[in-house]
């Protein structure tokens with residue numbers, strides 16, 4: 001996949017894959033501690049993509065490898081990525097603007113705050129959580145993605161039959177997420193999946209190359 005050169009991608013201008021100007025008032029506003037502007041809500045994904053299509057969400061897209069490849073592999077779906085790092089969000093904006101695919105929109109935000117604001121209950125067909133940061137230090141544990149009410153919120157946002165897909169090479173984090181999802185009554189049983197079932201993420205490529213074990217499992221929203 002082509003790379004944006006230079007230490008930092010330029011600030012995006014106008015409309016395009018990055019939605020921060022529309023959601024937060026400026027492409028310079030995002031990350032932790034920003035709230036979606038009430039003027040932007042309720043947000044309409046069919047209006048944003050210009051069609052009615054099943055919707056997916058990737059949390060923490062980083063370099064965007066998985067998100068771009070998934071969007072090409074599933075052209076009949078529309079795909080949203082939320083990433084808390086501005087550097088990666090701006091870079092992916094430029095990559096998508098130049099090379100597509102066009103069925104992707106991205107948000108620079110904390111997914112725990114933005115996700116419940118941006119998606120209607122039952123509107124998501126899939127949520128992908130790929131190699132979430134472990135946040136090892138105790139004082140950072142509160143930043144871990146799937147804990148507290150977030151697992152139940154994901155279940156509410158998924159359509160019946162929709163899935164939350166998890167990949168991690170950190171056994172403790174995989175177990176913590178597993179436990180949080182298993183505790184939500186709306187989710188069915190945990191099911192494992194294989195390396196070929198979805199595109200590989202950037203980190204996954206490294207793990208596969210070095211032989212690190214990867215935990216891959218999904219939970220399905222019951223009807």
Ligand SMILES: C[S@@+](CC[C@H](N)C(=O)[O-])C[C@H]1O[C@@H](n2cnc3c(N)ncnc32)[C@H](O)[C@@H]1O
Nearest residue numbers: 060062083084085110111130131133201202203
């Ligand atoms: C270990 S990296 C994995 C990146 C990628 N998914 C992969 O598998 O190669 C975790 C990514 O999640 C992002 N992230 C961490 N917390 C987040 C949050 N609350 N909301 C959105 N993105 C987050 C980080 O900035 C980072 O890009």
